[in-house]
């Protein structure tokens with residue numbers, strides 16, 4: 001099997017992840033529920049996970065790392081909070097390539113007309129020059145993905161954040177496709193109030209944990225509340241601390257698995273992984289450009305990118321291409337709109353059913369590239385009728 005779907009979820013996971021999950025399942029207790037040995041041990045796992053995330057992301061105070069059940073729930077929480085106090089003429093600005101985890105909650109809160117796209121260039125990267133000339137009058141805030149799950153394009157979040165800070169606007173960043181693969185120092189990003197992540201993607205953990213950094217002073221309204229083991233006599237959720245957003249019994253095996261995955265970054269730092277994978281992406285793109293019948297999509301600018309690339313074989317349904325890639329060489333990659341219709345509209349692939357996405361990661365190499373290129377060449381030559 002050739003795994004080319006690293007933007008969907010990590011594979012293979014470090015063996016320590018399964019081991020840590022297994023041992024968390026055998027713990028007799030849950031975090032914050034009582035003071036006995038099992039509860040204390042569970043609490044240490046959760047603190048270790050917050051600490052590992054804070055270290056990885058350049059955050060001094062680990063209590064600002066909230067462990068949501070997914071990045072989708074983290075985004076829904078902060079977006080509904082940003083839109084909660086909206087007057088009837090206020091608008092939210094989002095990127096042009098946003099995932100449905102941003103677009104749908106924004107549209108539900110405000111309606112399509114009041115969810116506006118930031119000014120961008122042809123590839124979808126925010127145009128800072130045009131942004132600087134905009135009037136932020138009725139803007140509630142900015143929600144921007146850091147890296148595209150369709151083309152890998154990386155947004156200049158620090159520059160957008162500086163503009164937000166200048167106008168006292170909150171910036172929320174969807175880091176699902178960048179955390180664990182793009183070097184990050186969140187404390188240096190101006191204007192940032194929240195940075196949401198998917199623990200099961202490039203961070204290497206299991207599904208079921210969506211870490212989110214909330215900047216000091218930013219206290220959104222939780223989307224759901226209930227028991228969190230703290231101040232149980234109160235009718236309301238207590239203020240302060242990550243537990244405010246973590247009501248309900250936490251997914252301890254998932255958190256333990258993520259904590260174990262984070263330890264791997266000590267040996268393989270993000271900066272080194274990024275450099276290696278960017279070079280690999282460059283070699284894949286170069287070779288793919290020469291394959292007759294293959295068209296790279298969304299590569300309109302020299303913007304930095306994560307190792308995700310989009311391609312099509314014009315005239316052949318992307319779903320059919322991925323099915324044939326799996327049938328012929330055992331390659332697993334994803335076709336279609338990849339939950340990001342806005343991105344496909346922007347790069348012009350919406351009407352052809354999206355793209356074939358190749359998402360490289362640890363384990364991807366040039367030998368796999370040669371196999372994929374040969375298989376794609378054959379599919380293109382046969383017009384998809386193999």
Ligand SMILES: Cc1ncc(COP(=O)(O)O)c(C=O)c1O
Nearest residue numbers: 070071072099101149174176198
């Ligand atoms: C850019 C982006 N944002 C958000 C998400 C949502 O992540 P999850 O499904 O883990 O909640 C994804 C998942 O593919 C994504 O690619």
